Amino acid sequence: MWKPQLVRAESSLNIPAIAAAHVIKSYVAQAPDEVSLEVGDVVCIIDMPPKELSPWWRGKRGFQAGSFPSECVELISGQVPESLVNSLRKPVPKKRGKFLPFLRSLVKARPQRARQPEPEKEGVFGCDLGEHLLRSGRDVPQVLQSCSEFIKQHGVVRGIYRLSGVTSKIQRLRHEFDSEQLPELSVRDIHSVSSLCKMYFRELPNPLLTYQLYAKFSVSTGQCLAKDMYLFPGRPG
Template structure:
């Protein structure tokens, strides 16, 4: 199976490095694609995207290659790292040694300010996908897994994901997930559950398929032959950050499962793509108020074509594995991507 941004272990020695860093914060790997770190370790950095793009960096420690939170390391330049400089004792000039000692004693004797309260924990909706999964220790968002499992059990009904739920119920469920609670879902609010699932992806700061890969996904969907479309789509998927890749696989298997029941739901891959595409794929140009009506219409068609292809070719793109098998161990992690 294709795995995002990972090299095979036996070729890890040849992965080029762009910087060196030392570990300032320990990290325990939550999946096979992550790298465990201990304070004091040295790491060779392979990729370090800007924080606004992804909090995950990629590097190698010895013969291991994997991803880890960028905040766990500090780059080593030609200068000694500031954190190491601050840890060294400062020399005291002989002439001013007694004065400095006296001033230090005065400062230490001053009452300390009350500790500032810690900032409130970020919610779930509107939070960067990688940061949220890192904080929650999950492979895919809880809101996706809860909604998908509930819909597959109770939501094989006509118009699923096309009909909207009640705004008040959607906001109540959203609040509970934001408080990191798992609400009890009711069949009476089925369409509110499906609307909530779409809302989560619509509010991601960087969409699931990422703005950076928009052109690659668009070009893949527009390729001349089926074989070329599959090849290009796999290439684009492979370049997704690991949290986006795992979440995309889970969502596509869920939607493909629903598309298989289109005789009941009247929601085949094409119809599901129409309602899901704007929540998963958007370009930076689409956010501009100057976008013409014709360009906007063309973009909607492109988005739908990409998502429809992903749903229709899920087993080819991700490998043939059932949705139920993917969802086993609901409170823990998905099976490793191999």
């Protein structure tokens, strides 16, 4: 999945904001080029590509700049806190430009308290696995069951999980599963189906093996490798 990369945090802080948003869903940074968010915070948006191209936006939270999931924030319509406006670099006025009047309208608007976030739509992708299974009453998510059965029947092809599918077809399948529909899978799009499976695991908030068990899995893997090298000393690692 494409995510906008930051060249330098200092240079990102100098980029003028194009919008403002308040955080409706907390997020903990998973990489150096990401920024953590807490519910109620106000964020300056400096890059917001369409969601069909990338679910990641870039923004500034205080003196930190980085990427974050766009679903974690909600744009502020016509109202920006004064402290946020004062931190923005003033744009160079252009002849017959519309940006300066727009900025003036934002400054004149009095800030209001953050509204209570609306209940998020219950989807499939990006949801906690335990909560989703409890809500759906299933033992295995429908998307994984449908895709795995289809791949088992038609997936005897070269590079089934190595080659990527068509982005537009993957997004269509994702939307239909999120809408609790059962899309019709086609053998011609077998790589799109396998890419959809990888996308589901990649977007889990908590990995399938969980962060809490990561250390134990690392130790177990190291012990298995050491035992293998002891039993087969001439075998390459």
